[in-house]
Amino acid sequence: MDQIQFRRHRRLRKTAAIRSMVRETHLRPEDFIYPLFIVEGENKKNEISSMPGVFQISLDLIKNEIDEIAALGIPAVILFGVPDEKDDCGSGAYVDHGIVQEATKVIKEHAPDMLVAADTCLCEYTDHGHCGVIKDSYVQNDESLELLVKTAVSQAKAGADIIAPSNMMDGFVAAIRKGLDEAGFHDIPIMSYAVKYSSAFYGPFREAANSTPQFGDRKTYQMDPANRLEALREAASDMEEGADMLIVKPALSYMDIIREVRNEFNAPIVAYNVSGEYSLVKAAAQNGWVDEKAIVMEMLTGMKRAGADMIITYFAKDAAKWLG
Template structure:
């Protein structure tokens, strides 16, 4: 075929910003994003996380201010992680009605009742050994941990949380939490399950932010092997059977295939966690002038949505929402 006979010229629909916007297939909105917040004791605390430029541990009063900014920018919500004043072997602050996250939920909802607040529901930030459950020797006692997770979820619900998000990859955690919530009368509180959470090297900076580096071993005995795909489908199916309302894949960038496969196979809302290491790499490259931070962030977040995510948990959320306003 000579060029005189070309009929199909896809470049016709790429020539100008106007036509590119008109034919754009995937649209990213502020409401697609949720901002993680790390809550610590004290007043007027904004302690920068060195490995995550732009992220800080926040006292409750400061978290309320950041949550207000998130609401004003139209974000889909926030997710809370708590770092208590003291930790013990069973993570008792996680179930304390006056614990750090419970107190933060009440303060934020008092000021911002319409903001969607999610509570990460795990014990790793609360235990003095930083594993995601109570120990029997150097092994996690799965079923004893389930009872505590159920109590924690109920305490978050009673504080006014909108959704709980179990992240410890304990067997049966969704069913145990659903039963605990329902038995306590919180039948309308949904569960966002970290159904597919890999034992990833991308979590490094998060351990600085959440102060939850294990004192021995690692989490590979309960988080998933990064090489496994079929196992991800089994985990998702099990959580659906136990009553999960949302599914999540964590991390994001190295697991786009998993995100897409869950989207194709299941019809529940789907979230993805754009994790700390992914965030830190972009920040480091941008600080060195190697990439255009705004373009790379927006391309990455759009990729998550194109792969099937309904909600993206990301430390870029505030910046991304501002860039969308300015576009």
């Protein structure tokens, strides 16, 4: 052994204190954005069967939920509406008394410092479950943009701090930025779902939001999971059009894309740890197959290490407790 030359990397792994001191990536409750599903009615807290621990909640229960989230040090929520009535143009998304608009008002009045991001899409509000206007069984791009602008402006009027358009229509950031500016909301940032793949990991969300397409799929507007360079083109377009933050969705199978986008752009990057990723871990943990805490913390740390500044995750409350 005296004649073998090698480096002793294990010196920096010897104790917990040393490992902590040299740790490169840090996870904090401030990194998380917690999704909330808001339903109409009163005293409703419906657990989503495919997402244990995640609930649809009614407006009257939001304050208690926000108090818990704030107490854990989580600074932001993203709102998804689940209306009782739907139509072919998703009008519930952009009416002033819509479920997300009403929830935003309640949250901002009760907890002004809680950041509210509003998911800006039509799929939860259309009776066909697609993210835009349908003609000849095809989602129309430009006609859909008009309704998405109306949605974004109504959300900003209600007090949303961040507009988060998730529809993947061409030009959606440019249209929404123009609409917000013309309505006087120059200072409202856009957190764009810039890179959103047509993924099999969205299944549980569609139960939670009641937004499963009634025909076809979303492959004509969401991205092919096989494509990498397309992600950079999409992100570049959104930055040119006025996006302030870029979301990569999903996260776990797209760590390489998070890193590519991080390397290419200086804007804040958001990883969306989606419903299917959540449900897989929960199911395995409930069967005793994995250590849930260890798996979740490793997974979220990996997203930060890949380049995410923030993480939208259903694990936010659990992770914040573990970090505390």
